[in-house]
Every structure is written in structure tokens, then in C-alpha cells.
Amino acid sequence: MTIATAKLSDPTVRAAVTAINDGDRQAFVDLLAPGATMSDDGTDRDPQDWIDREIFTVRGHMEVRSESAGGRTLIADYRNETWGEMRTAWHFTVEDGRISHFATGQA
Known part of the structure; x- marks a missing residue:
């Protein structure tokens, strides 16, 4: 079962997942704090190189399976045209509505 993006708890993380799934690089970049x-x-x-290579030039898409830590930690099925689909964990550090750090990896 997946969690609809609109139902994600943290508004900044929700906006980041929306940007990824919409292929909207600028919206994602706008969520990053200076020096993220x-x-x-x-x-x-x-971060800039990675998001281009792993998300926006290869049609990245995330289906969230679960969230924790107030919506700032996600387990998701992530797919892109390079690697196919895999279960991933995402951890977002959000300060003043902007992402100062994010970490991802296989779950």
C-alpha cells in the first residue's frame, strides 16, 4: 500500500516528493537551503549533480510506502530509467521550510 503524496505529513517533504514525481527540477531546487x-x-x-543524474534526467518517480519522524523519513519504491525500481529510504533535514540535507539509499 502506498501513501498518497498529498497525505504526507511534512509540507516540505510533500513538496519535494511532488517535485520529483512531476519532473519539476526547479521546484525541487527551490526547496533546498543554501549550501544544502x-x-x-x-x-x-x-546535490545538484546527483539530482540531475538520479532524478530529473532519468524520470525519477517515488511511491511512498511509509513515513516516520514527523514525515521526514520515508520508505519508498523509487524508480528511474537508469536503475529501474528499488526500495529506498529517504531522510530529510528541514530547517525553516527548506531542506538542508537529504540522504537516500537502499532500504
């Missing part, structure tokens, strides 16, 4: 960081499977990555 990210990691993929525990390795620090450049």
Missing part, C-alpha cells in the same frame, strides 16, 4: 548537502548510500554527493 546530500548523501547516497552513505557517500556524500554534490
Whole structure:
């Protein structure tokens, strides 16, 4: 069973998932705080490069299975044209309505 994006608890995370699923790179970037960081499977990555390579140039899409930590931690089935579909965990650090860090990896 999936959680409808509109039902996600945290408004910033909800907007991020919406941007990913809509293929709206600018909307996603607008949610990032200045100097935002990210990691993929525990390795620090450049957020701008990563979102292009793993989300927006390869039609990334997320179906959320569960949320915790006030909606800032998600388990989702994530798919893109490079890797296909996999179960992933996403953790968002949100400060003043902007994402200062996000981490993802296989769940």
C-alpha cells in the first residue's frame, strides 16, 4: 500500500516528493537551503549533480510506502530509467521550510 503524496505529513517533504514525481527540477531546487548537502548510500554527493543524474534526467518517480519522524523519513519504491525500481529510504533535514540535507539509499 502506498501513501498518497498529498497525505504526507511534512509540507516540505510533500513538496519535494511532488517535485520529483512531476519532473519539476526547479521546484525541487527551490526547496533546498543554501549550501544544502546530500548523501547516497552513505557517500556524500554534490546535490545538484546527483539530482540531475538520479532524478530529473532519468524520470525519477517515488511511491511512498511509509513515513516516520514527523514525515521526514520515508520508505519508498523509487524508480528511474537508469536503475529501474528499488526500495529506498529517504531522510530529510528541514530547517525553516527548506531542506538542508537529504540522504537516500537502499532500504
